[in-house]
Amino acid sequence: MNNPVLQNTTITHLKKPQHWLLWLVFTQCIVLFIPTFIWLWQRWTMSVWQNGHGILVAGLVIYLIHAELRKLKALPKESNGWGFFILIPVLLLHMLDTGIHSQLLSGIALILSLPGFSLLFLGVTRTKAILFPLSILLLTLPIPLVFTQSLHLLLRHIATQSVAFLLKLLGIPVFSTGTQLEVEGGSLMVADACSGFATLYAAMTIAILTAYFCSSVKRRILLLVIAAPLAVAVNIVRVLILALLVNGFGLDILATSAHEISGLLTFATALPIIFYLGQEPAVISEQTQSPK
Template sequence: MARSRSVPSALDLVVVLGAVAVLYAGVVPAMVQDWRIDENYSHGFLVPAVTLYLLWDRRRDLAEAARRARGSWAGLALCLGSLALYVLGRAGAELFLQRSSLVFLLMGAVLWLWGWGVFRKALFPLAFLLFMVPLPYLVYDSVAFPLKLLAARVATETLFWLGVPVFREGNVIHLASQTLEVADACSGIR
């Protein structure tokens, strides 16, 4: 069991939030820009709002847990691990690591400042924030393309069983009078 620390003061909160704001001043705006530009990640705008709603919905449980709160040093360890992930991402110019480290840093800060009771109540809403982080294109494409092929295969088999003459090449479906392409939107990722 991790050792605990006292309830956070307003100064603790200001210091932690200030440090996070300074550290991620370039990361968050770039992520928001990706949400604006890439339709695959336009849902990113909704994720923080949904997270705030989920936290608001649990406000009574969180307040009750906060009254008995004793911060945990395990949270500091999670914060330090998150910062290491951030540094690794900066060194390798890997945006995914930098961006996801923000979510883990927030989780660590909650655990460090308020302890396990509040952390358990806030875990799902905070973990939900990971959905706002755009996946690396290598990962996205390695998941989306096989799903497109599956969608094309299912559509081709369905048309075949309905008696429609059909031929498939990868994600392209050839019918007697036209050709259809199974697009990224049909992969089920969006």
């Protein structure tokens, strides 16, 4: 004989014991992931060169989730038991990381647990609506250097050769070898921190998020295509400015705040351009024609 309770895992209007059971599981998982939260926060705030976009993206994701859920406010409350089938392997992944201490696996487990909790607390319809912003959080995770080392090196060579070419156009004597620039004021090494990878990672992440808001397919393609070249170009300009400063004032200039400020400016330049390109022409026209 068919059991209707087993046939339907969706529980609408949770009874009080079930409701408290879900909150108990949620609270225990939060406690379990506290070291992971701390690790992510440390990586996001460590420096502008390493996942500095994490906080910005997390804030945008929270805003987007709130906006999507407001659209579905009229729907009845529901819960779906399939969320547990997501949480079980996620917790196993977290347990695995407690043995190898990578923290990255725990970070992945933390983000993958969010759709599971969403199913349990919000149901299928709402989870589908916020699944994309939740998945974007994966792009806030630090990528191990072992996976990006070759890309770092490529970006360093691109920056070095491009800056050497531009300096020669400006009539400034320069000698480049590998990822090192020799100018009159000293020798400038384009290290991993100056490769532009952090800007590239942030630009691609913001481009994907911005493309999600675009109704125009052409603009979505434009954003995804232009993000990487824009990030590389902005970083080349940054290294060029640093090379000019070293040429004029010597290597001591790199020990000042100019070095870090130049890194912040790469984000402050690339990301607003991406946001601007993601706006519809009508919105841009209204902004330019609005009375002062």
